[in-house]
Amino acid sequence: MDTHKIKMIRERLAASSAPVALTGAGVSAESGVPTFRGPGGLWKTYKPEDLATPEAFERDPYLVWEWYNFRREKIASVSPNPAHYALAGLEASKPAFTLITQNVDGLHCLAGSRNVLEIHGSIWALRCTACGNSSENRDVPIEILPRCTCGGLLRPGVVWFGETLPEDTMNAAFEAAEKADFMMVAGTSGVVQPAASLVSVAKRAGAFTVEINTDATPLSDIMDERLEGRAGEILPLIITA
Numbered sequence: 001m002d003t004h005k006i007k008m009i010r011e012r013l014a015a016s017s018a019p020v021a022l023t024g025a026g027v028s029a030e031s032g033v034p035t036f037r038g039p040g041g042l043w044k045t046y047k048p049e050d051l052a053t054p055e056a057f058e059r060d061p062y063l064v065w066e067w068y069n070f071r072r073e074k075i076a077s078v079s080p081n082p083a084h085y086a087l088a089g090l091e092a093s094k095p096a097f098t099l100i101t102q103n104v105d106g107l108h109c110l111a112g113s114r115n116v117l118e119i120h121g122s123i124w125a126l127r128c129t130a131c132g133n134s135s136e137n138r139d140v141p142i143e144i145l146p147r148c149t150c151g152g153l154l155r156p157g158v159v160w161f162g163e164t165l166p167e168d169t170m171n172a173a174f175e176a177a178e179k180a181d182f183m184m185v186a187g188t189s190g191v192v193q194p195a196a197s198l199v200s201v202a203k204r205a206g207a208f209t210v211e212i213n214t215d216a217t218p219l220s221d222i223m224d225e226r227l228e229g230r231a232g233e234i235l236p237l238i239i240t241a
C-alpha cells in the first residue's frame with residue numbers, strides 16, 4: 001500500500017468540512033454478503049429481470065419473495081466489517097459527514113452509523129402494494145406471501161430496476177454531493193444510475209474524489225485518486241489516524 005498516498009488522502013479528509021462517502025456491495029463483501037456483479041456476484045446466477053423489477057414481482061411474487069428470503073437469511077447471519085466500523089467512526093468524529101449507501105443490508109446501521117441515506121431502500125423494510133404503508137420486519141424467513149393489515153400484498157422495501165429512488169433520500173444525497181469537498185466511493189461498480197451520477201455531481205462541485213475498489217470501474221477515470229484493494233483494509237487506514 002502506498003503510504004504517501006494514504007497519508008495525503010487522510011490529510012484531505014481531516015481538512016474536509018463536508019465529506020461524503022458513497023458505498024456499494026463491495027463494502028459488505030468482506031462480511032460475506034454476495035455482490036451483484038463480478039466473480040460470485042448474484043447477477044451471475046440470477047437474472048435481474050426475473051427478480052428485481054416490478055414486473056417480476058407482479059408475475060411471480062412468490063419467487064421474488066423466496067429470493068429475498070434467501071438473501072435475508074444470508075445477511076442476518078453476518079456482521080459488519082472494519083469498513084463499516086471505520087465509516088461509523090467518521091460520523092462520530094465529523095458530524096457533517098454524509099454516508100450514502102446503495103446497500104440494502106443495514107450493516108452500516110448495525111456498525112453504529114446513525115445518518116445513513118439508503119438510496120436503494122432496505123431489505124428489512126416492507127411496503128404495501130395496496131396502501132403504500134411501510135414497516136420494518138426482521139423475520140428470517142419471512143412468511144410468504146406477507147400481507148398488510150389492509151389485506152394488500154407486501155413487497156420488499158427496496159428499489160428495483162425501472163423504479164424511482166425514494167425522493168427525500170435522493171434529494172438529501174444530491175444535496176450532500178453538491179456541497180461535498182471530499183467524496184470517497186467504496187465498493188461500487190458505478191454502473192447503476194442515478195447512484196453513480198452522484199460522483200460527477202460532487203466532482204463538478206469541486207470535491208476531491210477517491211475510489212476504493214479491488215478493481216477499476218467506469219468511474220475510475222474521473223477520480224482524483226484510486227486506492228486499489230479491499231474496503232475493509234483501506235477505509236480504516238484513511239479514517240483512523
Ligand code: BJW
Pocket residue numbers: 023024025026027029030035036037038041052102103104120158159160161162163164165186187188189190191192193194212213214215217229230231232
Ligand atoms: C470491492 C470488494 C472489497 C468487491 N473492497 N471493493 C442511465 C443510463 C443507463 C441506464 C439507466 C440510466 N438511468 C436509469 C437507468 C436504468 C437503471 C440502471 O442504472 N441500469 C444500468 C445497470 C444500465 N437504473 C434504474 O432502473 C434505477 N431507477 C431509475 O433510474 O429510476 C428513474 C427512472 C424510472 C423509470 C424510467 C426511467 C427512469 C433503479 C436502480 C435500482 C438498482 N437496484 C439494485 C437492487 C436493489 C435491491 C436489492 O438489493 O435486492 O441495487 S441492482 C444492484 O446494483 C443493487 C445495488 O445497490 C446496485 C449497485 O451495485 P453495486 O453496489 O455497485 O455492486 P456491484 O456488485 O455492481 O459492484 C461491487 C463492486 O465492489 C465491484 O466494483 C467490485 O470490484 C468491488 N468490490 N469486493 C472493495 N472487498
Ligand code: ZN
Pocket residue numbers: 128129130131132133148149150151152
Ligand atoms: Zn396496506
